[in-house]
Amino acid sequence: MDAFLRRLPKVELHAHLNGSVSRETIRQLLAAHPPDSPLHAEFAEFERQCSLESFSSFFGLFRFVYAVTGTKAAIRAIAKQVVLDFEADGCTYLELRSTPRCGTGDLGSKQEYVDACLAGTQDALQELAARGVAMDVKWILSLDRRHSLEAGLDTVDLAVANMHRGVVGVDLCGDPEVGGFLQLKPAFSKARAAGLKVTLHMAEIESQGQDTIDMLDFGPDRIGHGTFLSGESRDRVIRDAIPIEVCLSSNVIGMTVPSIEEHHFNHFHFQGHPCVLCTDDRGVFACSLVHEYSLVEKHFRLSHADMVQLALKSVDYIFADNETKQRVRSRIDAFKAAEAL
Template identity: 40%
Template structure:
């Protein structure tokens, strides 16, 4: 008679032991948005210290676990950006996020973030980047053994001038730990061709390129242009046209897979139907995102 003991019990003894095993397993994290990886504790701390200046932030409610559309996700970022609006706070969240990933067993971490400005606080895109880098340079240490690198993100909504500024910052701080550039933000807005020269320039200076790719079905119209950069990795790859699918498979282009984010943002129906299955069945290189935040979809 076949053993009908549930897999978790037969292999790990209990769900608690499985969680312990998963946390202790050494990991890499390649798709971690800085402002999208804040824990509930970090968010609450920031609300508490900013509430006198911005009392409306106390009305923020933890969103439901499953969003109706991916667009709702970016409203969460709008709230978070109001909290992380100066260099001191940016440095604080950088250290908090690194320590949270370290607790999850991550040994190599690539954070990513768009250089943000706030004239009222004197924060420039460059001072934003420096605040992150100066914090990253504290690690690894005997207290927290983790290697951290930085990817600078270019928003799909950016003008070409803004995109080139980010590419120039990435080039300038390459020796300080910036390893690449990313295309990010609301996939329903903007077009790769508007900012593409910035990626070409960054790549010509030896930086790597990763692109949020095929998050929604309409993005497939951009894929052919994206692949001419060409990227070194792509994120999500939820919707693929035949050409881009063949390109990714034939070139063994690694995919950053964020299962929790995909299901939470409702771009994938559920875990049973997740597209990672087809890639793993073909032994295609994939990297799973690690969940550290219970508030925002992790590693989006």
């Protein structure tokens, strides 16, 4: 089944750039640091103690990602490698997301950060095209809940200015226990008015009740996680058929759900609600898109045809234009025909 799932052209809609950086890529970037840098020993110690059985033990990976990606060249390199990693996993359409940052190394502005991300994307796509591989990659710029409205508006302006270069949406992310949606709502309203799509990390923790209602009142185009949707919120999501970006490994390892069988995908998907399988942070959680599809196939006993249909339906929820959607559907349809499904 894994070989079949790797060949299956898949869609990834919830992938954080920095969380998707593999440990091998971190090692490569660390090699450029001086031999006496304490980062070498600290990373070796991190790898020694890291365990996917302990949420706190592996979350420190982000510190090393940020430590080695403080320059335009490094951002460009990780963007390229993350795209190539997803393609090797059978991903044919990818929406990567990141919060623009600056102030380290030669990153003088957030626009330079976005430029580096987009340049790395083009590097990867050119390499794939030379191999005869077709892939579409778009970008979502994230607004962190910790940031001010002014910072959020700046990110939206940046997203609007780069729509012609492949930025298709904006996201609300960050610590769900900090801030609230309403303080950043004007920024998301501005993004929507400009033609950008909106996805929101929602109901990640049980205490987000009112914040979840506020987000649903806004009406996002997609929802990230939705782990603790219940009662009125759950009913509204179902009524409005808002697609859910499902991240099984992330939720189970992060201990927001007790098991795959008890994951909310089980309830939403089998009620016919739109769900898209995603990795969230493939580098942090050591998962892959094939792995996420495999979890669903094994735990919910889905067939080859079911898996193709899951990938095909995911195309309906991408933020790119209809021409791109049709191109991606055609790749999956061609695979379906070749597999006689």
